[in-house]
Every structure is written in C-alpha cells, then in structure tokens.
Amino acid sequence: MNWSMRKSMKKRTAILAAVICLCTVSGCGAQPPVVDMNDTNMTQVSETDITLDEENMTQMSETETLDDDKTDVNMTQVSQNGAGIQENDAYVYFFGTDCIYVVDKATDDARFLWKSDAFEPGYGMFDGKGILLGEKIYFLERVAGRLEDSGVYYEMFVLSKMNADGSGYEQAVAREDSIYGYTGIYYSNGVLHLYNSYNTEGTRCYAVLADGSLGAEIPVEETKFLYQKALEEEWLDPSGLVYLTDGEAFFAVTQTDKQTFERVDLHTKERTVIGEIDGQGSMSAVYHEGTLYYMLCDETRKATVGYLSAEDATGGVLFELSDMSDYTKRFSPFDFGIRVSGDDLYYMDMRDYDAYLVRIRITGSQQPMYFEEPVYRTKIHEVGTLAVEKHEIYAEKNPKQVLGTVDIEWLSVDTSFAGAKKINAYLYEHEAANMLTQFESNVRRDEEFIDELSVPYSYDSEVPCVRYFDGNYVSFVQEGYDYFGGAHGLPLWEGYVFDLETGERLLLPDIISNTEAELKDLVTEYFGEIIDESPSYFWPDAKETVRESVSLETTDFVLTDEGICFFMHPYSIAAYAMGFSEVTIPYAEFSGLRFSPKKS
Structure with a gap:
C-alpha cells in the first residue's frame, strides 16, 4: 500500500508546525x-x-x-x-x-x-x-x-x-x-x-x-x-x-x-x-x-x-x-x-x-x-498552463484599508485537447469566479471584525502538480488555504478528474463499478492500516469517521499512476498538525474499472 501523511499545507502552515515543535519540545524560545x-x-x-x-x-x-x-x-x-x-x-x-x-x-x-x-x-x-x-x-x-x-x-x-x-x-x-x-x-x-x-x-x-x-x-x-x-x-x-x-x-x-x-x-x-x-x-x-x-x-x-x-x-x-x-x-x-x-x-x-x-x-x-533532468516534474506543461487571478478587497469606510486578498491559480488545459473549452470554463467558474464571490461575501459580512483584527482575510489556491495524465484523462488536486482570523487558516483540497476528449468531470461511478458498501469497506480497510500502525496520531473514532465519509458521489479522491488516492482533511480524523491523511489503493483492488490506467 502506498500512503503518506501529507503536511504540505502551504509554507505558513509548515512554519507554524516548526513553531509548535519548538514551543512544545524546546520551551518556546526565540522564533525560527x-x-x-x-x-x-x-x-x-x-x-x-x-x-x-x-x-x-x-x-x-x-x-x-x-x-x-x-x-x-x-x-x-x-x-x-x-x-x-x-x-x-x-x-x-x-x-x-x-x-x-x-x-x-x-x-x-x-x-x-x-x-x-x-x-x-x-x-x-x-x-x-x-x-x-x-x-x-x-x-x-x-x-x-x-x-x-x-x-x-x-x-x-x-x-x-x-x-x-x-x-x-x-x-x-x-x-x-x-x-x-x-x-x-x-x-x-x-x-x-x-x-x-x-x-x-x-x-x-x-x-x-x-x-x-x-x-x-x-x-x-x-x-x-x-x-x-x-x-x-x-x-x-x-x-x-x-x-x-x-x-x-x-x-x-x-x-x-x-x-x-x-x-x-x-x-x-x-x-x-x-x-x-x-x-x-x-x-x-x-x-x-x-x-x-x-x-x-x-x-x-x-x-x-x-x-x-x-x-x-x-x-x-x-x-x-x-x-x-x-x-x-x-x-x-x-x-x-x-x-x-x-x-x-x-x-x-x-x-x-x-x-x-x-x-x-x-x-x-x-x-x-x-541539468538535463528536472529535480521536480509537475507535468503541468504536458496538459496546458496555469491561469492566475489576484484581487484585493478594500473597506467601504476606508478605501485604502485592505480587508482581504485573493490569489488563485488554476489549470488551463491546452486547446489541442477536444474537451479543453468545456474544462476551462468549468474550472474558471468553480475555482475562480465562485470562490471570489463567496470570499468577498464573507469579507463584507465580517468587515467590522476585520477592522478590529487588523489582519486581512485571505484565500490562496494553487495546482502544485498534475497527479495523473495519460493523454486521455487528467487528474490533479486544487489546494486552497482559507484564512478568516485566528492562529491559522484552514487548508482545503479538491480532487479533479477530467476526460480530455469530452471535457466531462468524472466522479467515482464513472471510473469504478464497486457498490458504495464495497467502497466503504475498501477505503476503511486501507485507512485502518495506517490508523492501527500509529493509533495515538488519530482520533479514537477515526475509522468510523472514514466509513461514514465514504460516498460514491462526494468522496474526495484523485487518480495517480499507482492507483486511486483518497484523502481526509485536517481535523476530520486527526489533529490539524497532522495535515491531510492519504491512502492510495491500487487499481487492481477495484471492480470493473471503466478506463485502462497507464503503466507507471
């Protein structure tokens, strides 16, 4: 089984974890x-x-x-x-x-x-x-x-x-x-x-x-x-x-x-x-x-x-x-x-x-x-480019005061793929336009609170890499970070799979033939292995939470070369500092795959 305990929740979260470490183990001395x-x-x-x-x-x-x-x-x-x-x-x-x-x-x-x-x-x-x-x-x-x-x-x-x-x-x-x-x-x-x-x-x-x-x-x-x-x-x-x-x-x-x-x-x-x-x-x-x-x-x-x-x-x-x-x-x-x-x-x-x-x-x-070989290959250029949109939201009472900042990066598929126009329209609407509207609404709602806080709200979103690409399908994770005051923000991941020919977004029923009960058993089994390996890292009801969260229509997942990766967000089955918990289940474990994954 291929799994990892991810902690890549943007640089500020990594720094926070380091500070937590120093405070906990070293007695909270000088800052790093x-x-x-x-x-x-x-x-x-x-x-x-x-x-x-x-x-x-x-x-x-x-x-x-x-x-x-x-x-x-x-x-x-x-x-x-x-x-x-x-x-x-x-x-x-x-x-x-x-x-x-x-x-x-x-x-x-x-x-x-x-x-x-x-x-x-x-x-x-x-x-x-x-x-x-x-x-x-x-x-x-x-x-x-x-x-x-x-x-x-x-x-x-x-x-x-x-x-x-x-x-x-x-x-x-x-x-x-x-x-x-x-x-x-x-x-x-x-x-x-x-x-x-x-x-x-x-x-x-x-x-x-x-x-x-x-x-x-x-x-x-x-x-x-x-x-x-x-x-x-x-x-x-x-x-x-x-x-x-x-x-x-x-x-x-x-x-x-x-x-x-x-x-x-x-x-x-x-x-x-x-x-x-x-x-x-x-x-x-x-x-x-x-x-x-x-x-x-x-x-x-x-x-x-x-x-x-x-x-x-x-x-x-x-x-x-x-x-x-x-x-x-x-x-x-x-x-x-x-x-x-x-x-x-x-x-x-x-x-x-x-x-x-x-x-x-x-x-x-x-x-x-x-040097000839890249140290870090994102595979983004094989699919297209990255589009970026940035905005600052100013206070109505004080037009010079920044209440919130938005910095969104999303995948723009190359038009050589037949489904590019449909995919790009979907991602712009879902990741840029809708998120900006929702964020501005939250900022306006909390304008007086932000003024007292003296720290602007922020929303950042990015595509660090393409996790799967075979010429017919592309899959990646849109990684966001929402800050609305407090000690830290909230990291957000959303997995995407697109058919590059039709432009359709694919969900689990489009990829596997398993029933929901079978999927619950399989995903819970794989998460159960990492929970049993380090039980003190997870909440006591972590396995039950995993089982309850699994759904053919709404479960977070992404394709990789090795299999289908399922992930749980911070706080869901473990503390914030543990980041995202992931398991990758090999394709051979699923019934009736509706596509032929490439050989890694």
Missing part, C-alpha cells in the same frame, strides 16, 4: 530565523580557531579531548560547518531534510541519492545540512511523531548517516538521545558537534573514529565549541540573522531597510560592518572563501543574486531571475536559495513549470547550465 543559518562550505582552519583554552588562549593538544589512536588523524586539521552542499572527488551533494541529491562530476548526471519515506517535492526540498567525513555522510534528517506522555505532535531533526555512495543508511544518534533535536552540525578536531541554537542543553559532541563512525560522547565543555559558549552567554541571538562561520568568527547579515554584512568575533564579541546590500526581501546567503554570496527575493518573487567581499567590501550583482511566467505558486528560487562549491554557484529555476538545478561558473562566462 527567517533566513538560512550556517549554510556555508567546508573551510580549512587551524585547530587554534576552534579549540582554544579558555584562560590563556593557548592551543590545546589533541590528547586533551580525544584518544590519539581512535581519531582519524587526516581529519583533525579540518573544520566543517554543516551545509546545504558538500563535494568530494566524485560527487557534489545537496542536502535536504528528507533527501540527498547528487551531481556526478564526471558526467554531470544528476539524481536523488536518497529519499526518506516522508519526502515530498516542493518547499524547502534542499534546506538541510550535511557533512562529508571521508567516505561517510552525516546529515540532519526530519522526523516526526507524538510525545508518549502528552500525545502532542512534534517535528525535530536528528543525525543520520550513510556511505558516500548512498548505501548503509541509518540513524547515527537514537531519536531518544537527541533531546531537543538539532538545528546545526559542526565538525572540528576529530569531534562532531550537534547543536540546537534555541536550546543549548541539547548540544551533543561525539568523537569521530578512523573509519568515520561515531565514538564516545564527549562533554561539550571539553571541546571549547565557541558557538555553544556564545549561545550560553546569551550575547549571540540566533534569530533574524544569517550565521556563516569561518571558524573563529561568524558572519551575520542583519536585515533592516538594508542588508548589513557584519563579522562577529566569537572571542571578543566585536561586530565589524563589512558592507551593505541594497534592497529588501527574503535573503539566502552563503559564505565561501572570503566572499558572501546572496540571493535576495522581493515581494514580486524577483531574485537578485550577488556577492560581497569580506576583505574589501567590493561586490555587485551576478544575475537576476525575473521571468516568473512559468513558475508555480508552490515554487520560488528562494525556496532553494543558492549553494556555492569551488568555482560553481548553484540555484533552482523553473522551465515549463518543472524545477531544474542550474549551475553557473562564478569565474567564467556565467552562462547558466541547466
């Missing part, structure tokens, strides 16, 4: 940073940069913290900060929290080296951190679950490892030993540091043995980990800054009306302004070999990529990404940001609604090279 932290490449530093005696600042010998015969002497002179990119002689590695992507340096072939069961393409696909130590990869992996004592849902990042060729995956540190989860990973002088910028009690340090495996845990105070010391003394605030280490200092980008690039000395606490970057927006940055490389995305999603030298503050713009005509709402270049390794700068871009990894040689002609 708005920009990438510690996203820097391998730097060569002396042992003195990291391991300094606190009193007389003299160099520590290796024997003071580690046994000589247990450490890899070839790695004791190297410090690495966990980064979104690493490389060895064979591959360039891109780290996500649910996946690792590699580029073969000899052939330029690109592929996924590893994916977790929770992997989903889209937001933050490569926002992880990893380190290469010899032939071993250590990286932070996202895990989720419920606390045994309270049943509260959580997400956290734990240390996992595998061989550099992708084999031998395992969790390197047990989840129960990870305490609060980790936000960063750092290696120096034969010691691997796992730290949480929001809770210093969670830091763990391990000796790295000659074969790359982890040895004994080492008390953090014996390692003289300067970043840990700065956090414990509470003079270094991890929120709202980009921290980019060069060993003895951190580089920080402070976001105000400009982006100010500073060097923060971890010994003296001094801050030295190096330069400023004009412009406002979301910023992703990496520090590489004396230069800050950054991507600045403004509110229109235009991305500017530039650089600023740490030595003399010289810099400039390398290139801009401004053509968003074939971008989906789900994707922005900032979701990947930039990665720098050697003379190469990598970023993500979209062509025909598919996401591609792109490489530019910093020191060369700077002509972009798109």
Whole structure:
C-alpha cells in the first residue's frame, strides 16, 4: 500500500508546525530565523580557531579531548560547518531534510541519492545540512511523531548517516538521545558537534573514529565549541540573522531597510560592518572563501543574486531571475536559495513549470547550465498552463484599508485537447469566479471584525502538480488555504478528474463499478492500516469517521499512476498538525474499472 501523511499545507502552515515543535519540545524560545543559518562550505582552519583554552588562549593538544589512536588523524586539521552542499572527488551533494541529491562530476548526471519515506517535492526540498567525513555522510534528517506522555505532535531533526555512495543508511544518534533535536552540525578536531541554537542543553559532541563512525560522547565543555559558549552567554541571538562561520568568527547579515554584512568575533564579541546590500526581501546567503554570496527575493518573487567581499567590501550583482511566467505558486528560487562549491554557484529555476538545478561558473562566462533532468516534474506543461487571478478587497469606510486578498491559480488545459473549452470554463467558474464571490461575501459580512483584527482575510489556491495524465484523462488536486482570523487558516483540497476528449468531470461511478458498501469497506480497510500502525496520531473514532465519509458521489479522491488516492482533511480524523491523511489503493483492488490506467 502506498500512503503518506501529507503536511504540505502551504509554507505558513509548515512554519507554524516548526513553531509548535519548538514551543512544545524546546520551551518556546526565540522564533525560527527567517533566513538560512550556517549554510556555508567546508573551510580549512587551524585547530587554534576552534579549540582554544579558555584562560590563556593557548592551543590545546589533541590528547586533551580525544584518544590519539581512535581519531582519524587526516581529519583533525579540518573544520566543517554543516551545509546545504558538500563535494568530494566524485560527487557534489545537496542536502535536504528528507533527501540527498547528487551531481556526478564526471558526467554531470544528476539524481536523488536518497529519499526518506516522508519526502515530498516542493518547499524547502534542499534546506538541510550535511557533512562529508571521508567516505561517510552525516546529515540532519526530519522526523516526526507524538510525545508518549502528552500525545502532542512534534517535528525535530536528528543525525543520520550513510556511505558516500548512498548505501548503509541509518540513524547515527537514537531519536531518544537527541533531546531537543538539532538545528546545526559542526565538525572540528576529530569531534562532531550537534547543536540546537534555541536550546543549548541539547548540544551533543561525539568523537569521530578512523573509519568515520561515531565514538564516545564527549562533554561539550571539553571541546571549547565557541558557538555553544556564545549561545550560553546569551550575547549571540540566533534569530533574524544569517550565521556563516569561518571558524573563529561568524558572519551575520542583519536585515533592516538594508542588508548589513557584519563579522562577529566569537572571542571578543566585536561586530565589524563589512558592507551593505541594497534592497529588501527574503535573503539566502552563503559564505565561501572570503566572499558572501546572496540571493535576495522581493515581494514580486524577483531574485537578485550577488556577492560581497569580506576583505574589501567590493561586490555587485551576478544575475537576476525575473521571468516568473512559468513558475508555480508552490515554487520560488528562494525556496532553494543558492549553494556555492569551488568555482560553481548553484540555484533552482523553473522551465515549463518543472524545477531544474542550474549551475553557473562564478569565474567564467556565467552562462547558466541547466541539468538535463528536472529535480521536480509537475507535468503541468504536458496538459496546458496555469491561469492566475489576484484581487484585493478594500473597506467601504476606508478605501485604502485592505480587508482581504485573493490569489488563485488554476489549470488551463491546452486547446489541442477536444474537451479543453468545456474544462476551462468549468474550472474558471468553480475555482475562480465562485470562490471570489463567496470570499468577498464573507469579507463584507465580517468587515467590522476585520477592522478590529487588523489582519486581512485571505484565500490562496494553487495546482502544485498534475497527479495523473495519460493523454486521455487528467487528474490533479486544487489546494486552497482559507484564512478568516485566528492562529491559522484552514487548508482545503479538491480532487479533479477530467476526460480530455469530452471535457466531462468524472466522479467515482464513472471510473469504478464497486457498490458504495464495497467502497466503504475498501477505503476503511486501507485507512485502518495506517490508523492501527500509529493509533495515538488519530482520533479514537477515526475509522468510523472514514466509513461514514465514504460516498460514491462526494468522496474526495484523485487518480495517480499507482492507483486511486483518497484523502481526509485536517481535523476530520486527526489533529490539524497532522495535515491531510492519504491512502492510495491500487487499481487492481477495484471492480470493473471503466478506463485502462497507464503503466507507471
């Protein structure tokens, strides 16, 4: 059975879940940073940069913290900060929290080296951190679950490892030993540091043995980990800054009306302004070999990529990404940001609604090279394009006050398909016109309440991808997000199946011959398996709710290459934080299919 517990309820929901996690597990400290932290490449530093005696600042010998015969002497002179990119002689590695992507340096072939069961393409696909130590990869992996004592849902990042060729995956540190989860990973002088910028009690340090495996845990105070010391003394605030280490200092980008690039000395606490970057927006940055490389995305999603030298503050713009005509709402270049390794700068871009990894040689002609296979294929361009409609609703008493915003994206089928005109008219009426009318009615009804709330209502809707297309039928999910005040909005999904020849929307009786009783049994059986596997994640009456909700005429479903996918909305059988619950039932399980599904 193919199933997943979906949590892709738009970026704001993902951020909310992260905040819930921090509040629940870490004691609700500072808010998560708005920009990438510690996203820097391998730097060569002396042992003195990291391991300094606190009193007389003299160099520590290796024997003071580690046994000589247990450490890899070839790695004791190297410090690495966990980064979104690493490389060895064979591959360039891109780290996500649910996946690792590699580029073969000899052939330029690109592929996924590893994916977790929770992997989903889209937001933050490569926002992880990893380190290469010899032939071993250590990286932070996202895990989720419920606390045994309270049943509260959580997400956290734990240390996992595998061989550099992708084999031998395992969790390197047990989840129960990870305490609060980790936000960063750092290696120096034969010691691997796992730290949480929001809770210093969670830091763990391990000796790295000659074969790359982890040895004994080492008390953090014996390692003289300067970043840990700065956090414990509470003079270094991890929120709202980009921290980019060069060993003895951190580089920080402070976001105000400009982006100010500073060097923060971890010994003296001094801050030295190096330069400023004009412009406002979301910023992703990496520090590489004396230069800050950054991507600045403004509110229109235009991305500017530039650089600023740490030595003399010289810099400039390398290139801009401004053509968003074939971008989906789900994707922005900032979701990947930039990665720098050697003379190469990598970023993500979209062509025909598919996401591609792109490489530019910093020191060369700077002509972009798109890798052949897309990282994320939406299949939208095989069917048509995306239509977009945006509106702002203003107060009648104060015409300058925005009461609500609408941003709707829907599929527009190419006219080469006979049923395109009928399908497009249906989707415009159902997803654009009707939703706008209904939303405006709700805004006008609550105008006085919104005025007191000072937060506009909003409705967003998108088609992140086509889930099934065989030339005759197309199926996708329209994903909406309705915000009418409160801590969070409500995500909404509606599945569609269309006959591309006739233009008709197909319901379950048009696809299968099962009776409603048979369908109830089948869908409840499949949902029952995931409920029984993790019963504490679901409401006590979850199975009964599933059975009652199943109907041939109204049940939410979508076609996929593997089978028919049924989904339950948040709150229906589990808490909001659990997102959408899905099961995919193979086509062979149904009676009398009325079409021939393509082979996946």
